[in-house]
Amino acid sequence: xxxxxxxxTRMPIDQDWTSVWPTASTFKASVVPLPLRMGxxxxxxxxxxxxYANAELMKIPNFLHLTPVHIKKHCVxxxxxxxxxxxxxxTEAALEKxxxxxxxxxxxxxxxxxxxxxxxxxxxxxxxxxxxxxxYHAKDKLLRLVDDRYNPKTDILTLVxxxxxxxxxxxxxxxYLLTAIYHESWKTEPWEHEKVESDMEQYFWDMSTxxxxxxxxxxxxxxxxxxQMGDELPDDAxxxxxxxxxxxxxxxxxxxxxxxxxxxxxxxxxxxxxKSIGVIETIVIITSISINYVYRELVLLGTVIIIRxxxxxxxxxxxLHY
Amino acid sequence: MxxxxxxxxxxxxxxxxxxxxxxxxxxxxxxxxxxxxKVQAGRYKITLQQNKPLTYEQAHPxxxxxxxxxxxxxxxxxxxxxxxxxxTTFEDSFIxxxxxxxxxxxxxxxxxxxxxxxxxxxxxxxxRSVSARKMxxxxxxxxxxxxxxxxxxxxxxxxxxxxxxxxVFKYI
Numbered sequence: 001x002x003x004x005x006x007x008x009t010r011m012p013i014d015q016d017w018t019s020v021w022p023t024a025s026t027f028k029a030s031v032v033p034l035p036l037r038m039g040x041x042x043x044x045x046x047x048x049x050x051x052y053a054n055a056e057l058m059k060i061p062n063f064l065h066l067t068p069v070h071i072k073k074h075c076v077x078x079x080x081x082x083x084x085x086x087x088x089x090x091t092e093a094a095l096e097k098x099x100x101x102x103x104x105x106x107x108x109x110x111x112x113x114x115x116x117x118x119x120x121x122x123x124x125x126x127x128x129x130x131x132x133x134x135x136y137h138a139k140d141k142l143l144r145l146v147d148d149r150y151n152p153k154t155d156i157l158t159l160v161x162x163x164x165x166x167x168x169x170x171x172x173x174x175x176y177l178l179t180a181i182y183h184e185s186w187k188t189e190p191w192e193h194e195k196v197e198s199d200m201e202q203y204f205w206d207m208s209t210x211x212x213x214x215x216x217x218x219x220x221x222x223x224x225x226x227x228q229m230g231d232e233l234p235d236d237a238x239x240x241x242x243x244x245x246x247x248x249x250x251x252x253x254x255x256x257x258x259x260x261x262x263x264x265x266x267x268x269x270x271x272x273x274x275k276s277i278g279v280i281e282t283i284v285i286i287t288s289i290s291i292n293y294v295y296r297e298l299v300l301l302g303t304v305i306i307i308r309x310x311x312x313x314x315x316x317x318x319x320l321h322y
Numbered sequence: 323m324x325x326x327x328x329x330x331x332x333x334x335x336x337x338x339x340x341x342x343x344x345x346x347x348x349x350x351x352x353x354x355x356x357x358x359x360k361v362q363a364g365r366y367k368i369t370l371q372q373n374k375p376l377t378y379e380q381a382h383p384x385x386x387x388x389x390x391x392x393x394x395x396x397x398x399x400x401x402x403x404x405x406x407x408x409x410t411t412f413e414d415s416f417i418x419x420x421x422x423x424x425x426x427x428x429x430x431x432x433x434x435x436x437x438x439x440x441x442x443x444x445x446x447x448x449x450r451s452v453s454a455r456k457m458x459x460x461x462x463x464x465x466x467x468x469x470x471x472x473x474x475x476x477x478x479x480x481x482x483x484x485x486x487x488x489x490v491f492k493y494i
Contacts, residue, residue, distance in 0.1 A: 003450070003482075003484075024438065025479060026434070026436070026443065026445045026479040026481075028479075028481060030481075039378055039390065040382075040390035041491075049378060049491070052483075052488070053447060053481075053483045053488040053489045054378075055377075055378065055379060055431040055432065055434065055446070055447055055489075056378065056391070056392050058434055058446070058447075058481065059393065059394065059396075059434050059445075060392055061396070061436075109439060110398045110399075110401075110404055110405060110406070111397040111410070111437030111438060111439060111440075112398075112405060112406050112440065113440050113472070113473045113474045114405075115440075117405070119403070
């Protein structure tokens with residue numbers, strides 16, 4: 001059966017390739033004018049098989065329907081539907097300010113007679129908690145309500161909704177959920193006042209045993225008897241807690257609990273304790289005084305220091321325990 | 323019947339009806355060699371005359387798939403959580419059998435099945451041993467029947483080859 005010579009031999013160089021290959025199509029050796037070769041022959045010195053009668057070239061996907069000329073034509077056709085980017089949204093910061101909520105959902109396309117895919121109904125809503133208007137109590141309550149869905153490193157709250165059958169329903173539900181959480185966090189329920197020290201989200205020195213301890217310590221230093229009545233503070237606690245050394249001590253203990261122990265916080269704690277207890281650094285200068293006399297003095301001073309240091313050790317221990 | 327033949331038949335029948343002696347029973351059984359766990363999938367045995375033609379696809383064994391052989395079936399069913407994996411495979415084997423039966427000896431390469439959204443595109447090399455008119459009929463017939471079976475749009479994009487010998491890669 002004789003046929004005409006292949007079309008590729010009669011193609012002008014400046015032809016319109018988009019008319020020759022308009023859509024995605026299997027490779028046709030007689031239409032593509034390129035001298036392509038594909039395959040591997042283990043014989044030494046042999047070239048890959050030519051494009052005629054080559055099934056390998058037909059198997060692979062080709063992009064002869066997406067050449068630059070094609071893309072240009074597509075762009076020209078689509079351009080009339082495009083609108084300019086809105087003014088005032090040039091920077092990321094502006095985008096975040098005006099559009100703080102980030103919605104994402106997936107579309108799937110498979111090689112299948114059906115276009116339905118149940119996973120395409122899932123909607124993810126992301127919002128930065130700093131963009132919501134919350135006071136201290138509201139933020140704490142929101143974070144407790146939301147639990148795992150909040151990422152403290154990026155400050156992003158993520159809500160994933162998939163309980164409804166359609167995407168639109170899940171989108172509406174996500175927005176409703178965010179509104180509900182926000183308004184709930186601003187409300188204060190009557191049972192919230194029953195919050196105990198163990199429920200606290202961070203260490204508050206004002207309601208800790210450390211405050212009671214130091215007040216009792218300072219009272220005993222002044223010669224008053226220690227206050228024995230349970231959790232309550234004695235009446236003159238305020239005159240001790242208003243002292244600047246005690247305030248510094250309170251700050252040091254809070255930072256140890258809240259920010260963790262590191263060299264800086266432990267050192268500041270040490271300085272604060274020393275100031276509040278009143279330990280004076282003594283430097284003994286040995287002059288021409290006789291050694292016996294000095295030794296006696298040193299022994300006396302040493303015992304005082306030893307007493308003072310044991311005193312301090314107990315206070316360190318008790319404070320760190322709480 | 324010849325009496326000699328009859329007597330021979332009787333003798334043989336008597337031998338068969340006798341019970342074998344005990345020392346013969348111990349040696350009864352199948353004669354076997356040790357198992358040779360040989361892989362022979364997709365490999366062709368060489369001939370003495372070196373005249374068996376092989377196409378490029380047949381010449382390379384299966385471990386060369388992905389190296390110097392491509393796949394014949396292209397679809398999304400093997401992606402993570404993709405639907406219709408077994409249906410796609412089953413449909414592929416059905417298509418290949420259908421084409422083998424419809425195009426009598428006309429296909430000189432494997433059928434290449436590509437799936438794009440809801441379209442099934444069949445490809446391959448066909449030899450020009452029938453007239454173009456008959457070939458157009460076969461294309462239309464295949465497309466119509468397969469699209470009814472598979473409930474998808476089926477298209478055929480064939481390439482023709484003058485002779486079967488044009489696709490021969492080597493002789494073994």
